[in-house]
Amino acid sequence: MSELPQFQSSWSNDVAAYRAVRDRMTELAAGLSAEDLAAQPMADASPGKWHLAHTSWFFEAMILSNEPGYQPVDPRFQQLFNSYYEALGHRVNRHERGLMTRPNLDDVLAYRREIDRRMIDRLSRGLTSGADRYLFVLGLHHDQQHQELFLMDLLYLMSRSPLDPAAYDIEPREAPVQPSVGGVTRLNGGLITIGHDGEGFAFDNEGPAHQTLLRPYTLANDLVTNADWIRFIEDDGYSRPELWLADGWATVKAEQWIAPLYWHAAEAGWSVFGLAGAAPVDPSAPVRHISFYEADAYARWAGKRLPTEAEWEHAAVTDAAPFSNLFGEVWQHTASAYAPYPGFRPTDGTASEYNGKFMANQMILRGSCFAMPPGHARATYRNFFYPHQRWAFMGLRLAEDIVADPSRADENDETAEFRAELIAGLSKPQKAVSPKWFYDAEGSRLFEDITRLPEYYPTRQEASLLKALAPRLTQDFGDNAVLVEFGSGASEKTRILLDAAPALSTYIPIDISSDALNEAAERITEAYPSIEVVPVVGDFLNLPALPELGRGRRIGFFPGSTIGNLDRDAAVEFLKVARARLDDGSLFILGVDLVKAPELLVAAYDDAQGVTAAFNRNLLVRANAELGADFDLDAFEHLALWNPAESRMEMHLRSIRDQHVAIGDTVIAFSRGETIHTESSRKYTRASVTELAEAAGWTVSLFEESADPSVALALLRA
Numbered sequence: 192m193s194e195l196p197q198f199q200s201s202w203s204n205d206v207a208a209y210r211a212v213r214d215r216m217t218e219l220a221a222g223l224s225a226e227d228l229a230a231q232p233m234a235d236a237s238p239g240k241w242h243l244a245h246t247s248w249f250f251e252a253m254i255l256s257n258e259p260g261y262q263p264v265d266p267r268f269q270q271l272f273n274s275y276y277e278a279l280g281h282r283v284n285r286h287e288r289g290l291m292t293r294p295n296l297d298d299v300l301a302y303r304r305e306i307d308r309r310m311i312d313r314l315s316r317g318l319t320s321g322a323d324r325y326l327f328v329l330g331l332h333h334d335q336q337h338q339e340l341f342l343m344d345l346l347y348l349m350s351r352s353p354l355d356p357a358a359y360d361i362e363p364r365e366a367p368v369q370p371s372v373g374g375v376t377r378l379n380g381g382l383i384t385i386g387h388d389g390e391g392f393a394f395d396n397e398g399p400a401h402q403t404l405l406r407p408y409t410l411a412n413d414l415v416t417n418a419d420w421i422r423f424i425e426d427d428g429y430s431r432p433e434l435w436l437a438d439g440w441a442t443v444k445a446e447q448w449i450a451p452l453y454w455h456a457a458e459a460g461w462s463v464f465g466l467a468g469a470a471p472v473d474p475s476a477p478v479r480h481i482s483f484y485e486a487d488a489y490a491r492w493a494g495k496r497l498p499t500e501a502e503w504e505h506a507a508v509t510d511a512a513p514f515s516n517l518f519g520e521v522w523q524h525t526a527s528a529y530a531p532y533p534g535f536r537p538t539d540g541t542a543s544e545y546n547g548k549f550m551a552n553q554m555i556l557r558g559s560c561f562a563m564p565p566g567h568a569r570a571t572y573r574n575f576f577y578p579h580q581r582w583a584f585m586g587l588r589l590a591e592d593i594v595a596d597p598s599r600a601d602e603n604d605e606t607a608e609f610r611a612e613l614i615a616g617l618s619k620p621q622k623a624v625s626p627k628w629f630y631d632a633e634g635s636r637l638f639e640d641i642t643r644l645p646e647y648y649p650t651r652q653e654a655s656l657l658k659a660l661a662p663r664l665t666q667d668f669g670d671n672a673v674l675v676e677f678g679s680g681a682s683e684k685t686r687i688l689l690d691a692a693p694a695l696s697t698y699i700p701i702d703i704s705s706d707a708l709n710e711a712a713e714r715i716t717e718a719y720p721s722i723e724v725v726p727v728v729g730d731f732l733n734l735p736a737l738p739e740l741g742r743g744r745r746i747g748f749f750p751g752s753t754i755g756n757l758d759r760d761a762a763v764e765f766l767k768v769a770r771a772r773l774d775d776g777s778l779f780i781l782g783v784d785l786v787k788a789p790e791l792l793v794a795a796y797d798d799a800q801g802v803t804a805a806f807n808r809n810l811l812v813r814a815n816a817e818l819g820a821d822f823d824l825d826a827f828e829h830l831a832l833w834n835p836a837e838s839r840m841e842m843h844l845r846s847i848r849d850q851h852v853a854i855g856d857t858v859i860a861f862s863r864g865e866t867i868h869t870e871s872s873r874k875y876t877r878a879s880v881t882e883l884a885e886a887a888g889w890t891v892s893l894f895e896e897s898a899d900p901s902v903a904l905a906l907l908r909a
Contacts, residue, residue, distance in 0.1 A: 205314040205327065212331045213307055215564055216243060216338050217300075219363065223345075225296040227358070231289020232351050236344035236582065241272065241288045244299045246334045247306040248272035253326045255309055264305050268294075325538075328392050335567040339584075342466060342562040347582045350453055350464050357468030364561040368476060369515040371413040376513045377593060377615040378506055379608050380405030381730075384768065385504045386532055387571045395538045396531070396550070397571040403501045407593035407611060410498055410506045413515050414523070414588050415489065418474035420481075421461065423489050424450055434491050439484030442579050452480035452581040477521050477586045483554045483578035486524035486587040498590035500527040500573065503557040507570040513619060514588075518568045521586030522556035529553040529575040553577050560584035605705065605728075610818050610854065617852075617859045617867065624810060626756050626842075626870040627678075627703050627730060631813050635680065635707045637806040644802060646794040648900040649752055653782050656897040656904055657684055657750070661691035663893065664780055664906055671696040671743030675773065677731040677753075677765075678702060682711040684750045688780075689719055696743060701727045732757075732765060745773040750782035752902065755839065755873040759883070762873075766887035770909050779889060779907040786874040789833040791900050792840050796831035796872070804829030807842050807869055820854040830866060839873040880905050 220228060220239055228239035237245075248268060255261055263269060271291060273282035283291065294302070318324045342363065349356050386400040387393035429449050432440045442448070450456070453464040454472065461472040481489075490496050498506075503525055511517050531550050553575040559568035562584055576583055593611065602610075609628055616624045630638070642650035657664075665688060672695045676685055679700030689695060698715060702708040705728045712726040725738050731749075747769050754762050769779065796803055807829045811822040830843040843866035852859045875883075881891050884907050893906035 202315050202317050205318065206311050208331060209307075209310060209314060209327075212334050212564070213246075216246065216334065216341055217303070219338065219341055223358065227345070227348070228296055229289070229292065230348055231286075232344070232348040233582075234286035235580065236347050237285070237288050237340070239341055239345055240296055240299050241291070242337045242341045242344070243303055244268065244272045244294075245274060246337045247303045249333055250310050250330050251306055253330060254323060255306070255313060257323070258313070264302055264309075265294075268302065322539075329394075329538075332392060332394070332567060335564045338564050339560065339562045339567075343583055346453075346464075346466050349466075355464060355469045358466045360467065362465060362467045362561070365565055366519055366561075368520060371416070371475070372513070372515050374412050374513075374618060375409040375591070376412055376506065376510075376618075377409050377611045378405075378407065378502070378509060379611055380407050380502075380505070383501070383505050385501050385508075385571070387569075388767070393569065393571055394573075396535070396573050397569070399532060399534045401533050405499075405502060405505060407607075408498070408502055409591045409593060410502065410514070411495075411588045411590070412513050414477035414521060414586050416474065417461075417463075417472050417476050417478050419493075420451065420478040420489070421472070421474070423492055426492065428488060428492055431492075434488040436484060436487060438578070439482075439488060442482075442484055446579075448485070451478060451485070477516060479521050479584055479586055480581050481524075481585055481587065482581045483524050483576070485581075486585075487526075489587065490589055493589060495589040495591045497524055497526040497587065500525040500555045500557055502590055504570055507557075511570075518559045519561060519563070521558070521560050521584050522574050523558045524585060524587045525555045525557055527555040529555050529573070549575065556583075556585060605703070606817050609814075613814060613818065613820075614854055614857050614859075617854075621868060622859075622861075622865065623868040627732075628813065629806065629810055629870075630680065630702075630704045630707060631809075631817075632704075632706055634806060634809050634813065635704065637802060637809060638680075640802050641798070641806060644798045644800065646798045647803075648791075648795060649784050649902055652897040652900060652902045653750060653752070653904070654684055654687070656895065656902065657687045657782075660893075660895055660904055661687050664688070664904070665692040667744070667778065668692045668695060668746060669744045670694045673697040673699065673743060673745045674748055675699045675745065676701065676748040676750075677769065678749070678751070679711060680707060680751075682715055685715065685748065686718070688748065689715075689722065694743075695722060697723045697725060699725045699727060699738065701729055701731055703728070703730050732761065745777040747773050747777065747779035749779070750904075752782050752784035752872065754781060755784055755875070756871060757873075758871070759873075762883055763886045766884065766889060766907075770888050773909065775909055777909045779909075781880070781884075781905045781907060783875040783880055783903050783905065784872065785896065785901045785903055786838055786876055787900055789835070792833050792874070793831055796840050796842060797829065801829075803831070803842075807844060810869060811844065814854065818854055820852060822852050823850065826850055827867075834871075837871070837873065838875075838879075839871045841868065841872075842870040843868050875903070877903070 220243060223239065231238045251263060252269065256263065270281050271283055318327055345358050349358050382402055382404050384400055384402050387397040388400040389398065428434060429443060435443060450461065455462050462469050463472045486497060503523065506514070507517055529550055556574040556576065557572065559572065576585070612628070613624055616622060641647050672692060674688065674695055674697070676682065679685065679702045682700055685698070689698070700708060700712060708726045708728060712724050716724045727738065757765060770777065773779070808824055808827060811824055811827060814820040815822055826847055827844045828847055830845045832841050834841050845866045846861040846863060849863050850861050852861065877894050880894065884891050884905070889907035889909060891905050892908045894903060896903045
């Protein structure tokens with residue numbers, strides 16, 4: 192997804208952004224006739240001339256008219272080009288927009304030029320209020336919406352002509368269709384957060400961010416193709432009522448649907464009408480112009496289902512890499528009805544009508560389509576249409592529940608999650624496994640051995656620095672403070688803080704390994720009987736709801752430079768979610784390793800005694816023991832390397848020959864030299880820590896480095 196120009200306070204940036212957005216619809220209209228732009232082919236579609244005028248009216252009505260003494264370009268246009276804003280007075284009914292032969296096209300283009308002139312003049316004087324700036328950015332995104340609608344409506348208009356006229360020589364799009372990659376991606380779900388979090392622009396219906404619970408599921412890596420759809424047609428998909436929702440079946444019969452909109456049957460096969468005219472249906476291209484009813488029937492025919500919008504967003508945010516055409520090809524149907532999120536509040540002012548009034552009887556689509564202009568797509572974007580509508584650029588990808596294997600009925604949640612994540616990670620082009628799966632009992636023991644190696648400086652350097660800084664780090668804890676440690680492990684360094692903060696009331700360690708967590712919690716309880724210890728089993732990257740956190744200040748603790756295991760976006764998201772869990776006024780103690788000579792770094796991750804290699808390979812030992820996998824341990828070698836472009840150390844397990852590995856019923860192929868990327872450990876500078884913290888809403892109030900080889904501790908404030 193490309194992005195709009197950044198909307199900064201500089202008026203020149205505002206003018207550049209305005210011109211970039213406004214020029215596109217004029218360019219789309221440039222080769223079309225006045226007649227092409229005046230006709231309205233159906234009630235749901237508007238004339239191109241109306242889109243050109245309405246998007247100009249929006250800036251006049253929402254921004255320009257707020258200036259004292261403002262004189263409209265033409266007062267009559269306020270009624271002619273209002274869409275649905277009741278607060279702004281009378282308007283022409285949608286189905287009658289094509290009856291407005293006046294103003295003519297030249298007058299509309301003149302109106303558009305005058306609004307552009309006035310807006311650039313207004314922008315050159317600066318937008319100083321938050322309300323004006325929001326409406327300006329909203330207006331740009333609104334204009335981009337209508338650029339897509341312009342093409343949707345134009346295609347429907349052209350399709351009504353027996354001449355099959357081509358609107359353009361080639362289809363106007365930013366990028367080619369991405370090739371299919373095959374397969375599905377397994378996602379574990381859990382308690383996840385979806386929705387816009389308040390940073391950057393979003394329409395009000397995209398928020399607020401909120402939690403929802405997902406069961407494990409799979410999402411197809413590819414969109415359903417035309418070839419897939421032809422098989423559905425040939426299997427009498429449009430003639431079998433058992434596949435259809437009742438209203439969908441009634442629509443099929445009433446509208447006599449036999450194929451997607453714009454498809455035509457001929458002796459030579461199916462053809463399809465598009466913006467560049469009629470052409471044979473491309474079997475490999477994603478299917479387009481299908482309603483929710485059709486998408487739902489197809490999913491039932493295929494033995495699968497449509498994803499919910501929460502599943503789609505979760506997949507897109509978790510890891511978009513496995514998916515082809517997630518954005519930029521077709522809007523993707525979901526099983527979710529359009530309704531407000533919990534806690535939804537419409538935008539203040541006239542713009543409150545923008546979304547709030549439409550949240551009924553429609554279905555959600557996610558992603559974006561080829562007709563969407565650059566910079567308009569977001570993972571949180573919620574598009575919506577009535578379930579019978581087909582003229583939008585709509586397609587689908589399929590989802591499926593992960594059904595528990597009866598043979599694994601005694602498999603606990605942690606083992607099931609390990610199995611799902613391992614298979615999913617090894618199915619990617621770059622095989623990868625989360626380092627959290629290192630830490631079974633043996634992995635934890637091996638890591639403790641690593642921390643005592645002469646080459647491995649981070650643990651001892653951080654412990655030494657923590658002892659020296661403990662009084663300063665804890666001086667603002669206050670009475671009844673609550674310490675929350677993310678990825679607590681053996682909780683050894685925690686004792687340094689507990690010794691320095693006798694007024695601490697509660698300690699909440701969070702770790703994915705229940706055995707290691709409970710053992711550590713018992714030791715802390717025995718050593719500090721006055722502190723309430725509340726262990727929480729969970730993945731700190733998908734933070735569970737925390738127990739009641741007590742009465743005092745909340746302090747997050749994330750030592751061990753573990754944040755280096757996350758890429759930049761994941762690290763920001765973790766710190767952002769941690770801030771939300773800990774709440775306002777909280778503190779956060781963060782340990783990081785620092786950039787240093789590569790030879791020191793490589794030695795720390797590839798020690799002479801081979802302990803780190805055993806730790807890395809133990810991941811395969813664990814898979815064999817817990818999942819019944821058949822990894823040949825002698826066929827994989829430990830690899831540690833410094834990646835200077837990403838400022839990180841990487842650990843891999845490299846296959847020394849071509850081989851196949853079975854994990855239950857799943858077989859994974861390895862080529863000689865292919866690696867499993869098991870861990871990344873990013874190394875920081877003071878500047879990169881500050882940037883990371885501020886991106887997540889924290890302020891760095893303390894940053895101290897150890898002696899060489901240097902690590903650092905940062906104290907963050909909410």
